[in-house]
Amino acid sequence: MNLALDIAGIPVSPDHYIGGQRVASSESFEIFSPIDMKPLGRIAQGLHAHVDAAIQAAQRAFPAWAALSAQERHTHLMRFAAEIERRADALCIVESNDAGVLHSRMRHGVAPRAVQNIAFFAEHALTLQDQRIETEQATHFVRHDPAGVVAIITPWNAPLMLTTWKLGPALAAGNTVVVKPPEWAPLTCSLLADAAHAAGLPPGVLNVVQGTGAVTGQRLVSDPRLARISFTGSVPTARAIAQAAGANLVPVSLELGGKSPFIVLADADLDNASRTAALMYRNAGQVCLAGTRLLVHERVAGDFTQRLREQVQQLNIGDPRHDATEIGPIIHPRQMNRIQGFVDRAIAAGATCLWGGQRHAFGPLYYQPTLLTNVKQDSEVVQNEVFGPVLTLQTFASDDEAITLANGTDYGLGGICYGETAHATAVAERVHTGFIWVNSFGIRDLAAPFGGCKRSGIGREGGDWSFEFFCDVKDVVVPKKPFRASFAHR
Numbered sequence: 001m002n003l004a005l006d007i008a009g010i011p012v013s014p015d016h017y018i019g020g021q022r023v024a025s026s027e028s029f030e031i032f033s034p035i036d037m038k039p040l041g042r043i044a045q046g047l048h049a050h051v052d053a054a055i056q057a058a059q060r061a062f063p064a065w066a067a068l069s070a071q072e073r074h075t076h077l078m079r080f081a082a083e084i085e086r087r088a089d090a091l092c093i094v095e096s097n098d099a100g101v102l103h104s105r106m107r108h109g110v111a112p113r114a115v116q117n118i119a120f121f122a123e124h125a126l127t128l129q130d131q132r133i134e135t136e137q138a139t140h141f142v143r144h145d146p147a148g149v150v151a152i153i154t155p156w157n158a159p160l161m162l163t164t165w166k167l168g169p170a171l172a173a174g175n176t177v178v179v180k181p182p183e184w185a186p187l188t189c190s191l192l193a194d195a196a197h198a199a200g201l202p203p204g205v206l207n208v209v210q211g212t213g214a215v216t217g218q219r220l221v222s223d224p225r226l227a228r229i230s231f232t233g234s235v236p237t238a239r240a241i242a243q244a245a246g247a248n249l250v251p252v253s254l255e256l257g258g259k260s261p262f263i264v265l266a267d268a269d270l271d272n273a274s275r276t277a278a279l280m281y282r283n284a285g286q287v288c289l290a291g292t293r294l295l296v297h298e299r300v301a302g303d304f305t306q307r308l309r310e311q312v313q314q315l316n317i318g319d320p321r322h323d324a325t326e327i328g329p330i331i332h333p334r335q336m337n338r339i340q341g342f343v344d345r346a347i348a349a350g351a352t353c354l355w356g357g358q359r360h361a362f363g364p365l366y367y368q369p370t371l372l373t374n375v376k377q378d379s380e381v382v383q384n385e386v387f388g389p390v391l392t393l394q395t396f397a398s399d400d401e402a403i404t405l406a407n408g409t410d411y412g413l414g415g416i417c418y419g420e421t422a423h424a425t426a427v428a429e430r431v432h433t434g435f436i437w438v439n440s441f442g443i444r445d446l447a448a449p450f451g452g453c454k455r456s457g458i459g460r461e462g463g464d465w466s467f468e469f470f471c472d473v474k475d476v477v478v479p480k481k482p483f484r485a486s487f488a489h490r
Contacts, residue, residue, distance in 0.1 A: 088114075
């Protein structure tokens with residue numbers, strides 16, 4: 001066992017968590033804080049032996065965990081949720097240092113949501129076995145049986161929220177889990193393992209194996225012993241996961257990138273629309289839900305753009321640990337170079353940069369909020385996810401043209417539409433996307449479906465939809481009259 005890392009005075013284990021114990025590795029990799037690029041320490045690299053040990057531990061734990069009633073698992077998970085809540089301050093501080101996420105956002109939004117992710121699905125599981133279908137011939141009892149060992153792979157932009165979002169239903173359904181945290185921001189997943197241990201979660205029910213995608217991730221998703229793989233991240237990684245899972249016919253849930261339209265109709269409240277549009281820069285634009293393609297009616301485009309400029313000029317860029325900060329750092333130099341490359345190529349192709357377009361003076365991983373206009377629909381910056389504080393603006397003259405532009409990419413995760421409510425709702429219904437907000441942004445409920453269309457993913461998460469994925473749904477058929485076997489029955 002290696003010594004704990006000291007993250008702003010909070011000890012965090014750099015080792016894996018397998019079968020209820022901390023497990024070291026002969027190999028490790030260094031992580032650093034995007035705030036100032038100072039090293040945070042070295043993290044255990046998950047080798048083939050660690051992945052194998054984690055899956056074996058999950059397999060051993062599965063029969064007993066699956067045999068528990070939903071109420072018994074509920075008791076375990078509510079203790080787990082309480083331990084997460086007890087560690088909320090530490091989780092906020094560590095993730096802010098590790099991933100550069102705004103500490104204020106962690107404290108007021110993410111940490112409470114992480115607790116709710118576990119508690120909600122523990123409660124929701126209590127209703128799963130109550131479903132029945134009555135027909136003239138029989139009663140059909142619809143069961144949601146645990147699937148087995150589940151692999152959960154989460155991204156670096158929201159590791160705590162998205163890990164608990166998947167853990168809640170996976171565990172509540174009776175599965176055992178192997179988590180592969182993001183290699184650029186793994187530390188809050190290590191703290192989640194501590195919370196599970198303190199809550200008395202049986203050994204092997206939750207395992208955490210850290211490592212790179214190329215080594216640890218590839219070995220994990222290729223294992224035929226898995227029953228499910230749940231992934232949130234990029235399209236290229238999803239393709240590799242789907243290919244590996246397909247060889248073993250392992251079902252996958254993929255929540256991928258977005259290139260969401262932000263439609264501003266001529267009858268929109270431009271003050272509200274511009275304030276919401278400025279929110280697309282939060283978390284330095286590293287948000288899959290962001291409406292990064294501003295589609296604005298030509299009659300109000302100038303007025304809207306001016307109001308948005310005024311909003312952006314008020315944004316505070318700086319250290320995410322300070323409450324006044326509204327835009328923090330980019331996660332990694334590789335991502336920074338990717339963002340700058342998109343902007344440079346767009347400008348070279350004829351785009352106009354109304355503001356931003358370069359690194360911010362605050363530090364090496366800070367980027368200015370950027371708006372590009374005069375962009376073509378088929379251009380790279382319009383068609384591909386930048387995942388940084390870069391928005392594009394296009395104009396339209398009619399609702400039909402707005403819909404054509406909105407649906408004119410290979411993505412379909414989210415969307416936003418501002419306008420008179422009935423008008424905006426009618427337009428929103430024609431956008432090909434997994435969800436869309438009308439005159440709002442970010443309203444979510446754990447009971448509602450979440451997921452994307454086209455290249456933005458496969459499947460839905462939330463409420464019953466999560467359990468449809470993490471369970472084997474079984475129909476137990478009990479006839480109402482004595483059954484007499486006959487070759488006439490098919």
